[in-house]
Amino acid sequence: YSRGVVRAEEVPIPEIDEDEVLVKTEACGICSSDILDWYREPKAPSFFGHEAVGKVTRVGRKVSEFTVGERVFVHHHVPCMVCRYCKKGDYSMCDAFRKSSIDPGGFAEYIRVPGENVRKGLIRIPEVLSTIEATFIEPLACCIQAVQRASLRIGERAAIFGAGFNGLLLAILSREFGASSVVVIEPNAYRREIAQSLSAVDRVFDASEEALRLLKREWGLADIVFVTPPFPSVVNDAVEVADRGGTVLIYAPSPPGSELSVDIFYLYFSHLTVKTSYSASPLDTRLALSLLLKRRDIFRQIPVVRYPFSEFERAFQDFRENSRIVKAVLYFEEEESLPHGETAARC
Ligand SMILES: [Zn+2]
């Protein structure tokens, strides 16, 4: 609804068209963007949640790819695959991608999945993967797109600013994509501990000026630097630790109007590339699922705090205020299902 206010509302179970699917949500992760006030407030009040996994409970007459009872990941955004943006692989720039969404959102007990989303955004989850693990698909897909947009090559050195959930995923992915060394820079001591515990991470540094000097002296410079905190000042720190010919990849948006002040002289003579990465494509979500299946042990190193949907207010508050929670996932308990309506969270 407004800054920090999330409420549950009872709304009718959506009706589906003949090419649509109704999914009963089992779990949905809370994304950092769900608590980014400047990002959510202009859209409020709205239903939200975009890391949803659930069971198919109803299928339209024309849907042949899915059957009732199957567990699926639901992607809220899908591209058209034929426009000029899609043709060059820039799927999240597609008009259709930006307009597409699920009804009403991932934090709803029932989700109507529009036809386009059924055809491109719905993915069957193999039984071996738990529902909570499957909620990693969307954020992991966003990180896969980021690593690919950064053009990380085998043997390159990666530095990641921020040891939140996405920072940790980017650290793991950098290693999976062949980085020879991975460092994480994080101001919070507890999050530094988590980063250090990941097998993908070589060194962890504080975010202070002194720590960055130490990083450069002891570890060196990075070919690829990922910036996950949504603040412009971190981009400047990232430029500091990037090597000549390197890439700084801005993973999270800063508020509208935020400006970047970079020394163009330095940028020019360093062949430095500054890029952004927004969201993920249907290709990335499929790659994310296969990676989650292959490397379950590695992704399990990230601690997840689970909350029943009935405690959604506490979940959002904890995720906002408690830096010890890097990932929070809401799950629906069977007994919570309402016979004549559904529950959905609005921010
Ligand atoms: Zn997200």
Ligand SMILES: [Zn+2]
């Ligand atoms: Zn398109």
